[in-house]
Amino acid sequence: MQVLVCIKRVPDTGARLELTADGQELDTRNLEFTVSPHEECAVEEAIRLVEAQGGSATVLSLGPEAAGEQIREALAKGIERGILLETDGGEWDPAATATAIVSAIEDEAFDLVLFGNESADAGNYQVGVRVAQALGWPCVTSVKQLELESAERALAKREVPGGWELYPLTLPAVVTVKEGINSPRHPSLRGIMTAKKKEIVRLKPEKSAAQLVKLGLKKPPEGRGQIQMLGEGTAAVPQIVAALKELGVL
Amino acid sequence: MIVVWIEDQGGKVTDAVWEALTMGRRLAQQMDQPLAALLAGAPEASGLTDQLKEYGVSRVWLTGDERLARWAPQAQARVLARLIEQERPQVVLAAATDRGNELLAYLAARLQLGLATNCTEVHPGDDFTVTRLRWGGSLLEEARLLSEPKLLTVALHVNAPEPQPAESFQIEQFVAQLEERDFIIQMSKMEESAHEGVSLAEAKVVVGGGRGVGNAEGFKSLEELAQLLGGAVGGSRVATNNGWRPHADQIGQTGAQIAPELYIACGISGAIQHVVGCKGAKNILVINKDPEAPFFARADYGVVGDLREVIPALVEAIRRERGD
Structure with a gap:
C-alpha cells in the first residue's frame, strides 16, 4: 500500500505568543519548530499502516526550505521518502495549498493520503477536503480510529460525545486524523542516521491566487479581570467553598 | 440573503447553532438582507422551526429527505450548492463544529470558493473582512475573503446567543435531488460508548x-x-x-x-x-x-x-x- 502523509512546519509555542512588530507573523526568534499533534499522529498512522500492510510511506510538506527539518524528522521515524514543496515562506491559503499538493502527486499512485484535521497555526480545516474533491476521492475528517479491512476498504471512526461514528470508505481516499488515534513514536538513533540518506524531492510549486488573504494578526483581549487569590494550601479551603457558593455551583 | 445551515442531530441542536444564527442575524441587519436557514437533516428537525423564527429567521427550507438523517457531508454540500444556485445568497454560514467546518470545506471545494473558518467577527462592505481564530484562539487574524458568496463558520463560545424574532416567517420545501454518488461518504452507524455521567461539553x-x-x-x-x-x-x-x-x-x-x-x-x-x-x-x-x-x-x-x-x-x- 502506498501512503502519503502531509505535514506543516509550525512554531512550537509555549505559554506565550509574541507577534512581530508589523503584526504579520508570530515572533519565532526564541521558538523551536514542529508539526501539530494531529500531524504527528498522521505520520505515526502512515508508518503503522505500512508496517502492517507492506508498501511504502511518503511525507510531503509545503513550506520554506527549513521545512526539510520536519520532513527529516518523519523520515527518522520510518517514512521512506520526502517531498518538499518549497515556498518563499509566505502565507498560502488553503485553496492554493491544496492545488499545489494535487499537482505534485497527480502522477503518483497513492492509496491513502493522510492529513492532520487542521493545522496548529492557521486552523483552516479544509486542505484535506479540497485535495480529496480535486482528486475525486472520498474523504473522512476528524478520524480517531482507522481500520483497513482489505486493499480497497477501510473503516474510519470519529469520536463524538456519547460514542463513535462509523464511516466505511473505499480507497483511494483522503483521511484527516485527530490526536488520540495513536501514540506517536520517537525517532530511534538508528532511524535518525538512516534518515540522512533518504531522498527528499524538492519542487517549487506555482502559487495560485488566494481567496482568503491574511491582513494581519493580533492578540485577543484577555477578557478576565484581576485574579482573586484565595490563599495558600489547605488554608484556602474555606475561601474556595465561599467562592463556589458565590458562583452558585455549590 | 444570508443563509445559515442548521446542524441537528435527531432534531436536537446545540448552542453553537444559536450562536451562528445570532451572528447571521446581525450580519443580515448590517447588510439589509433577509436571514434564511436550511434544515437539511432528519425530518424530525422540522420541530425546530418555531425556535428559528425567534432567532430572526424569516425563511426556512426543509429537505425532509430521509437519506440525510445519517451524516453525509458531500450530500449536504450538494444541497447547499443547489440552494446557492437557486437563491444567490451573499453569505452562507454554519457553526464551526466538526460537521460545520467539514461541510463548508466540501462546499468551498465543490464551488472553488474561499472559506473563512472560526470567525469571531464579520465586517461586510466593499471589502469583506473577517476576524478569525488562529492557534486555536490564542491569536486573531484579520483576513479578506475575496470570492462570492462568502462562506464562513462561526467560532464556538465567542458570541452569546441573542434571540430577536423575525417579523415574517415562511417554511418551504427544498427538493434536494440527490444521487447515489453524493452518499459516497456517509455515517453507517453510531457506536454508543458507556455513559459516564455528565459530558465535558455540557458540564456546568x-x-x-x-x-x-x-x-x-x-x-x-x-x-x-x-x-x-x-x-x-x-x-x-x-x-x-x-x-x-x-x-x-x-x-x-x-x-x-x-x-x-x-x-x-x-x-x-x-x-x-x-x-x-x-x-x-x-x-x-x-x-x-x-x-x-x-x-x-x-x-x-x-x-x-x-x-x-x-x-x-x-x-x-x-x-x-x-x-x-
Whole structure:
C-alpha cells in the first residue's frame, strides 16, 4: 500500500505568543519548530499502516526550505521518502495549498493520503477536503480510529460525545486524523542516521491566487479581570467553598 | 440573503447553532438582507422551526429527505450548492463544529470558493473582512475573503446567543435531488460508548488535571470533587498523552473546547495549547503549587498549593457542608 502523509512546519509555542512588530507573523526568534499533534499522529498512522500492510510511506510538506527539518524528522521515524514543496515562506491559503499538493502527486499512485484535521497555526480545516474533491476521492475528517479491512476498504471512526461514528470508505481516499488515534513514536538513533540518506524531492510549486488573504494578526483581549487569590494550601479551603457558593455551583 | 445551515442531530441542536444564527442575524441587519436557514437533516428537525423564527429567521427550507438523517457531508454540500444556485445568497454560514467546518470545506471545494473558518467577527462592505481564530484562539487574524458568496463558520463560545424574532416567517420545501454518488461518504452507524455521567461539553463545572496530578491514581480526588459538584473531569495534553486519562478527556487545542460556569484547573501550568480549550469558561480557578505558573495570569481565582492536599481537603469540606 502506498501512503502519503502531509505535514506543516509550525512554531512550537509555549505559554506565550509574541507577534512581530508589523503584526504579520508570530515572533519565532526564541521558538523551536514542529508539526501539530494531529500531524504527528498522521505520520505515526502512515508508518503503522505500512508496517502492517507492506508498501511504502511518503511525507510531503509545503513550506520554506527549513521545512526539510520536519520532513527529516518523519523520515527518522520510518517514512521512506520526502517531498518538499518549497515556498518563499509566505502565507498560502488553503485553496492554493491544496492545488499545489494535487499537482505534485497527480502522477503518483497513492492509496491513502493522510492529513492532520487542521493545522496548529492557521486552523483552516479544509486542505484535506479540497485535495480529496480535486482528486475525486472520498474523504473522512476528524478520524480517531482507522481500520483497513482489505486493499480497497477501510473503516474510519470519529469520536463524538456519547460514542463513535462509523464511516466505511473505499480507497483511494483522503483521511484527516485527530490526536488520540495513536501514540506517536520517537525517532530511534538508528532511524535518525538512516534518515540522512533518504531522498527528499524538492519542487517549487506555482502559487495560485488566494481567496482568503491574511491582513494581519493580533492578540485577543484577555477578557478576565484581576485574579482573586484565595490563599495558600489547605488554608484556602474555606475561601474556595465561599467562592463556589458565590458562583452558585455549590 | 444570508443563509445559515442548521446542524441537528435527531432534531436536537446545540448552542453553537444559536450562536451562528445570532451572528447571521446581525450580519443580515448590517447588510439589509433577509436571514434564511436550511434544515437539511432528519425530518424530525422540522420541530425546530418555531425556535428559528425567534432567532430572526424569516425563511426556512426543509429537505425532509430521509437519506440525510445519517451524516453525509458531500450530500449536504450538494444541497447547499443547489440552494446557492437557486437563491444567490451573499453569505452562507454554519457553526464551526466538526460537521460545520467539514461541510463548508466540501462546499468551498465543490464551488472553488474561499472559506473563512472560526470567525469571531464579520465586517461586510466593499471589502469583506473577517476576524478569525488562529492557534486555536490564542491569536486573531484579520483576513479578506475575496470570492462570492462568502462562506464562513462561526467560532464556538465567542458570541452569546441573542434571540430577536423575525417579523415574517415562511417554511418551504427544498427538493434536494440527490444521487447515489453524493452518499459516497456517509455515517453507517453510531457506536454508543458507556455513559459516564455528565459530558465535558455540557458540564456546568469541569475539574481538570495536568502534570501536577502525577498519575492516573491521582485523578481519584478530582473525580470525587467533580461528582460532588455534578461536573465532569478533564485533563491537559500531558495527562492524556501519559495515559492518565482517555484522549476524549483532553481539554485544549487538539481536544475538547469547554464552556462551563466554572473550570477548576489543578496542577496545570497553562500552556497555550491548553488555555485555548477553556477560554469559554465563565470562571477559572487555578490550583498550582508553583506561584509562577502562567495560568494564574489567565484565571479569575487562584490558590497556591499542592492539589494533592487542597483537593482532598476541599472534598472533605464540601461533604461537611452538606452534612454527609
